Amino acid sequence: MTAQTEAELETETETMTVREAIRQALREELDRDEDVYLMGEDIGLFGGVLEVTGDLYEEFGEERVRDTPISEAGFMGAATGAAATGTRPVVELMFSDFAGVSMEQIMNQMAKMRYMFGGKAEMPVTVRTTEGGGMGAASQHSGTIHTWIGHFPGLKAVTPGTAAAAKGLTKAAIRSDDPVFVFENKMIYEQKGAVPTDEEFTVPIGEAAVEREGEDATVVATQRLVGESLQTAESLAGDVDTEVIDARSLYPLDTETIVESVRKTGRLIVADESPLSYGTHAEIVARVQEEAFFSLDAPIQRVGTPDTHVPFSPPLEQEVLPDGDDVREAIERVT
């Protein structure tokens, strides 16, 4: 299943940042399929506020890398209509917090159209958006909303934690005939990793990756916390042998890989930046309890953002954002 799929490709890799990996994915898919085009605020000439689209505008022109007015409901709706009528829009929603303004189009149109039309509509739309705190951007630009999207039937939600996952999932999302939200944590755009260069490399939506094998405890992490958990695991090596899994896809979720790991280690820590209550953590915990309850040797631990908004001031922001130390403390509590 997981790592094998990528290994089977036996592809060359190149070291690049998450940002470059996503841009490469976009470039390859624009090249591969004429029906694919990008749209969003300032993604063209300007290259995107977080510089992900970069020079794609020069390469592909304004028809295929199109700037939109600042009207999220308008362009999210337009993407929905476009996807239903034969093209494959890839939307950049500058900050995921702005989903608020476009929620009607997301929840009642994009998510429900295929279902309500008796399966007679395609919805090949990709929404790329940024999440997370850490930039001092305050509550309206630091949210982590993937739980929200994962909760809506009809939408898929992926959360890459590595450069390879970022590229592979972006490509898989664009090729998917379903609406897929790709949640890019803005603090890992500069994080580097080995990325397969084969143009056919994709990461199937719904497959987690075991990024580090271990025997004593399983950390299921997402986004920024994947890297931080790996570092933590290394720092604990010798005392605790930690397995780290990048969940990668939240809906659909690769329950099997997670459960298999918990059966081996008997301990689970879920590390995800979203708020703790009623969220992604709870879902993973619930599934593991359903399938591996008797394999658990200790209470499951959650690491996430407390139920507050992300404040502006650096000491306040640091207080609420989960990091590798929180993961370490959680591991230590149960081992």
Add this chain to the structure above:
Amino acid sequence: MGEINLQTPEGRAEALRRMLTIRAFDSEAGDRFADGEIPGFVHLYIGEEAVGVGTCAALEDDDYIASTHRGHGHCIAKGLDPKYMMAELYGKAEGYCNGKGGSMHIADVDAGMLGANGIVGAGPPLATGAALSIDYQDRDQVAVGFLGDGAVAQGQVHEAINLAATWDLPAIFVVENNQYGEATPVDKQHNVDNLSDTAQAHDIPGLTVDGMDVTAVAEAIGEARARARNGDGPTLVEAETYRYRGHYEGDEEPYRDDEEIERWQDRDPIESFRDRLIDRGELTAEEFDELEAEIEAEIEAAVEYAQEADEPMPDEAYDDMFAETPPEIERFATAARTDGGERTASSRSSSEPRSDGGRPGGDRR
């Protein structure tokens, strides 16, 4: 009438002072951001001073404004204290939002300032709401919603204007057309020549004024205010202006050239107003320089205040979520949760109300 009466020499002097304060504040904020002292994003108002000051000049103290992500100028125009504004930019406990808001969210509801806003187009609905309260309670006030030219494309803006128009609410919508929404020029975002043309759809007056001229703005808003107070509903005022700086600090501005910037700077709102006052004999060049120096010193003092102000305590991150704080806010990160175990140490029980109403620096108003 008016918080600042531009018909009088004192009023004009005050308008000049506020425009200069905005410019000095924002220049300093830009420098301090570049030095890495201010976190987050900073959007400066330099070049647009006449719009905020002209608008607020035509308002009474207790009128409301709802601002944008480019809100420093509106705050100063409305009479907020640069000291606490700067402290907020620095993320300090003494800031207007106790360090929770930062540049994009400075607010002081007691002063009628309903917040800068991180969401483009979110101000007009808030202004409509304030106008609804005013109307409902028969109060003698108006509410102004500021928005950028880019925000005119937002659906919620039109919903807000439509509501205010339909219910004849005492609202005024001020479009600051600074020619760009981030990097995209206004003509690539809208099909109308004048953004005020959109008022026609709601059958309310829409007019376009010179946003580099503080008097012209104040006059237009004065008329809009009178109309609103008369029960005749909202007005849409488009002020044509220009931002001299990038969209945000650090923006490399590949989308425009120096020549365009210089063309607008020739009509600088502060210089042209200063020249007019000098021509009228109300001000000398020396007096202007003195005023400028005095304001710069005030802003430097604000920076010092902000630098020395206290950082918020980490635990304040959990304050202000609710009026009635529930027994616990989930923050498992550091709390041991073992089967049947107790949640003590770091789990938060309902916080005791703070004697100062939860506001460090609560005496500042």
